[in-house]
Amino acid sequence: MAQENNHLVIMAGGVGSRFWPMSTAEKPKQFIDVLGVGRSLLQLTMDRFKGVCPPENVWVVTNRTYAPLVKEQLPEVPADHVLLEPCRKNTAPCIAYVSWRIKCVNPKANIVVSPSDHVVTNEAEFRRIIASCLKFTSESDAIVTLGMHPTRPETGYGYIQADLTTSSPRNPEIFRVDSFREKPDMQTALKYIKNKNYFWNAGIFIWSVSTIVNAFRVYQPAISKIFEGMQHVYGTELEQAEIDKRYPECESISVDYAIMEKAEEIFVCPADFGWSDLGTWGSLLIQTKHDLYGNSCIGPNISMFDSHNCIVHTLQEKKVIVQGLDNYIVAEKDGVLLICSLSEEQRIKQFSGEE
Numbered sequence: 204m205a206q207e208n209n210h211l212v213i214m215a216g217g218v219g220s221r222f223w224p225m226s227t228a229e230k231p232k233q234f235i236d237v238l239g240v241g242r243s244l245l246q247l248t249m250d251r252f253k254g255v256c257p258p259e260n261v262w263v264v265t266n267r268t269y270a271p272l273v274k275e276q277l278p279e280v281p282a283d284h285v286l287l288e289p290c291r292k293n294t295a296p297c298i299a300y301v302s303w304r305i306k307c308v309n310p311k312a313n314i315v316v317s318p319s320d321h322v323v324t325n326e327a328e329f330r331r332i333i334a335s336c337l338k339f340t341s342e343s344d345a346i347v348t349l350g351m352h353p354t355r356p357e358t359g360y361g362y363i364q365a366d367l368t369t370s371s372p373r374n375p376e377i378f379r380v381d382s383f384r385e386k387p388d389m390q391t392a393l394k395y396i397k398n399k400n401y402f403w404n405a406g407i408f409i410w411s412v413s414t415i416v417n418a419f420r421v422y423q424p425a426i427s428k429i430f431e432g433m434q435h436v437y438g439t440e441l442e443q444a445e446i447d448k449r450y451p452e453c454e455s456i457s458v459d460y461a462i463m464e465k466a467e468e469i470f471v472c473p474a475d476f477g478w479s480d481l482g483t484w485g486s487l488l489i490q491t492k493h494d495l496y497g498n499s500c501i502g503p504n505i506s507m508f509d510s511h512n513c514i515v516h517t518l519q520e521k522k523v524i525v526q527g528l529d530n531y532i533v534a535e536k537d538g539v540l541l542i543c544s545l546s547e548e549q550r551i552k553q554f555s556g557e558e
Contacts, residue, residue: 209256209337210312210412212301213248215265215273215319216288221483223551224539225516233319234272237481238491239501239518244481245319246276251326255315255333262305263319264288264297283438289447295461296426296453298408300446302415303430307437312412313341321405322490324477332376332474336409339374339470346418347377347409348463350402350471351478356392359482361385361404361459365471380469383459402473406480408458415462422465426453484532484548488514514545 215233226232233245242250249261258279265273267287274285286301298316305312315333323329336347350363362384371377383404387395395401410418419427429449436445463469479490491499497512505515508526516534517523525533532548534541543551 206256207260208309208311208313208341210260210262210305210309210314211252211256212298212305212314212316213245213261213263213319214294214297214316215245215263215269216291216297217318217320221551222481222487222534224534224536224541229268230272231269231320232481234269234276236518237487237516238322239516243276244322245273248317248319248321249277249280251323251329252315252317252333255330255337259284260312262286262301264301266291287443287446289450292450292453292455294406294458295423295456296450298415298458299419299423299426299430299453300450302412302419303434304437306412306416307434310412313337314410314412314415316408318406318480320481321407322477322479322481324490326476328474328476332472332476333409335374335376336472339371339377340409340411340414342373343468344414344417345371345377345410345468345470346414346463346466347470347472348380349405349407349409350473351405352473352475353396353401353403356389356396357403358387358389358392359486360480362387362395363402363404363471365400365402365473367400371470374472377470377472380463380471383464402471403478404459405474405478408463414468418462418466423454423456423461426461429453484514484534484551485545487516488512488545512545 218228218231222232222237226235234243236243259281261280262284263273263280264286270285270287288297339345340347364381364384366379366381429452433445436442479486481487488499493499498507498510500515502517502523504522505517506524510525510528513528513531515525520535530545532541532543532545
C-alpha cells in the first residue's frame with residue numbers, strides 16, 4: 204500500500220502520573236523525559252514511526268488540558284490533527300472519533316493506533332513489523348493487534364491467546380486470536396508463559412479505516428451513530444463545539460471490550476522488539492541499563508555505593524550519592540525528592556497527594 208495512505212494515531216490523553224514526582228496530573232508521563240534521553244515518551248513514539256507514515260498523516264487524540272503540550276512537543280503534526288476529547292471515555296470513543304475523522308480525509312486510509320507512553324528498544328524491528336501488518340490490513344478486512352513475547356510472568360498486562368497451528372496465507376507472521384485474557388494472578392501468569400501461544404497485549408492496533416468503521420457500526424451502533432452523524436462538521440470550525448456536545452454521550456468503554464473481543468477477523472502478530480508500557484518505576488528499572496549490582500541510574504552524575512537493584516532518576520541534580528539502599532526508588536523533580544521502596548511504589552499516589 205502506498206505510504207501516503209498510512210496514518211498513525213497516537214492516544215495521548217491518559218493521566219499517567221505514576222512516575223511522581225517527575226509526572227503529575229498537569230504533566231503526565233507521556234510528556235516527560237522518563238528515560239533521560241532529551242525526548243519525552245510522546246516524542247519517542249513519534250520518532251519510531253518515521254518512515255512508516257509521513258508527519259502530515261499523524262493524528263494525536265488527547266484531553267483538551269494537554270493540547271498545548273502536544274503542540275509544543277510535536278510541532279510537525281498539523282494543528283487540525285490534534286483532536287481534543289472534552290472528557291475521558293476510555294479508548295473506544297477516542298478511536299471511533301479519530302477513525303471517522305480520518306475517513307473524511309482519506310477513505311482508503313490504513314491506520315496504526317499506538318499509546319503515547321510505551322518504550323521500544325529495537326526500532327528497526329518495530330518498523331518492520333508495523334509495515335508488514337499495515338500491508339496485511341490494506342489487503343484484507345482483518346484487525347491486527349501486536350502480541351509481545353512474554354519474558355516473565357507479568358501480572359500487570361493483559362494476554363492474547365493465539366492459534367499458532369496455522370498462520371495466515373497472506374503473512375506467515377500473523378495468526379488468528381483465540382481469546383483475550385484479563386490481567387492474571389501470578390499462578391495463572393506462570394501457566395501462560397509455559398505455553399508458547401500466550402502473548403502480552405501491547406494495545407497497538409492495525410486496521411484499514413473502512414474495517415474499523417464497519418466494526419463500530421456492527422458491534423457498537425450507539426457510538427457509531429454519534430460519530431457518523433457528525434461527518435458534516437469534521438474539518439470545519441463547528442467540529443470542536445459539536446464534539447464537546449456529543450462526546451459525553453458515548454459509553455465509557457475500551458476498544459478491547461467494544462470491538463476486539465466481539466469481532467471475527469481478529470489476528471495477532473507475535474513480536475519481540477524490546478517493548479514495555481512503563482507503567483511503574485519497577486518496569487522502568489527492568490527496561491533500562493543496569494550496573495553490575497542491578498542499579499539503573501538516569502541522570503548526569505550519580506554514584507552508587509553498597510546499593511543493589513535501585514532505580515535513580517535525578518536529571519536536575521549536579522551530583523547524587525546513594526549508599527546502602529536495596530530495591531529502592533530515588534527520584535527528584537523541581538525540588539521534590541522521593542525515596543521509596545520499590546515494593547511500596549503502589550502507595551506513591553497516596554504519599555504525593557496525586558490521588
